Amino acid sequence: MRVVAKFGGTSLGSGDRIERAADSVADAVAAGHDIAVVASAMGSQTDELLDEISFDASDEDRAEIVSMGERTSVRMLKAALTSRGVDATFLEPGSEDWPVVTNERGEIDAEETQRRVDRLAETLDDTVPVITGFLAEDPAGNVTTLGRGGSDTTAMMLGKYLEADEVVIVTDVEGVMTGDPRVVEGARNVGSITVDELRNLSFRGAEVIAPSALVYKDESLGVRVVHYQHGDLLSGGTSVEGSFEHLIDMEEAPLSCLTIAGRAIRNRPGILAEVSETLSDAGINIDAVASGMDSLTYYVETSVAEEAEATLHDAVVEDESLSSVTVEDEIAVIRVTGGELPNQPGVIRSLVDPLAEAGINIHDLITSATSVAIFVAWADREETLDIVHEQF
Incomplete structure (x- = not known):
């Protein structure tokens, strides 16, 4: 099975959590699955970097600065995988095999991205690519960003272009809940939810999967949301069903x-x-x-x-x-x-x-x-x- 696993900032928020993430990837690889990993910045590092930009920075400089969170994460996770005997490599804008490209307007260049993802797919039998979420590269090679929730977009897009069987979103919630467990007593996990339902919840404040990312969900692509403590990329959590098309x-x-x-x-x-x-x-x-x-x-x-x-x-x-x-x-x-x-x-x-x-x-x-x-x-x-x- 081919799986894209996206680890959110909370799931990479400490050394112990990075160890846990690496264990789950290593277990899936040992079971014979092809895994591509998308990593967010550790914890709230991106927001912290943005808060520190108190000067008048250009868009190019701002993108380079905020990219440091994701660049650190992929290095940490790649090293943790290597220590477990997993052949892994990290990819960031500027890497020879970097896949995500935007056009002059900052929109995803679908044709060029698909071409590069096809090339990336050929390596999945031999190595686990650990890819910076949220980031992209423009035609001149400059770092660009995909906006809020961009790591979800990276994962879902790669899942579609890689023709993956499933995208697993690893986050700090036990899938989709019937209500906010911090507010509602007795909130429980929902076993499955439609794309329509999830997008409506997401646009009204539910922080599960970025709404823009779900555009890449089609009937053939499975999507699940699991808690970082779950430890298993291949089961559990909430399954996202169906596709969300323009009707x-x-x-x-x-x-x-x-x-x-x-x-x-x-x-x-x-x-x-x-x-x-x-x-x-x-x-x-x-x-x-x-x-x-x-x-x-x-x-x-x-x-x-x-x-x-x-x-x-x-x-x-x-x-x-x-x-x-x-x-x-x-x-x-x-x-x-x-x-x-x-x-x-x-x-x-x-x-x-x-x-x-x-x-x-x-x-x-x-x-x-x-x-x-x-x-x-x-x-x-x-x-x-x-x-x-x-x-x-």
Whole structure:
């Protein structure tokens, strides 16, 4: 089996932890597996280096300085592997076999990186490459960085380009947990989680795998998250299932928009739950919901809009903080989900501007961590879909 093992800063935060990491790699090699290692800076060394740059440093100098954390880690881990009889070599920007290359804009040069990774793959039978995470090399040979969570990106990208069986993310959490164990009593490990679920959690603060790294996850690439104390690269932890692709989807049936107005809505704890529950009790599915300072908006299929209006009207009559409910029919929704969507500055404008130029009025726009839903008049749905396809 071919495995890319990424060790996070915490898992390399001391000599004992480096020893533990080396043991797990040596055991996997002894079992006959091809292993490539990606190493983060030890502990919080990168952040500490950044904090010390109090002067006006150029981008090139800054990248060279912060690269020292990863450069130290790969040397330490390579030496620990060698002491265990494992044939290992460390790779950093400037090395003859360095694989990760960016273009002039600082983006991954996929074609050149794939070419170099193919060459790296030929050596895996004989040696364990220990590769600096987070770092890359531009066409001129200068050190560049892959941004926050860049070591995860390095590992996932190498896993894809090496056609690895699995990427194992070794970190300081026991896989993905049902909640933060520092806050929630009884939090437990989740055996498996989908890429969609994990990306949404990651964009909302869960520090498991960097969201941008999961772009490289496809169906053929296994991904697991394990605790550094686990000691086994080949089992345990949380398995990340599926793939996260760029999807553009248009709801086939028209929707109706029901809006409840009320001056005191913003000051009513639980009002959204209470109103939504009335629709749930009536067996009405909510396609989307949005809230404003003085309103709640629900999108439901037009076929149940009349029943939904009557249900919400009863809620308005019973609650003095609500004043009225209105309905607008024949609404279409086009959703864009996944890929690099959350990492694209100006992505909302890239959708809104062409629609405005085409004279299409946007009825509503609802965003989440990994998707955008565009609501337009039903008559404009096909043209809107064509414009969204052109943008993505």
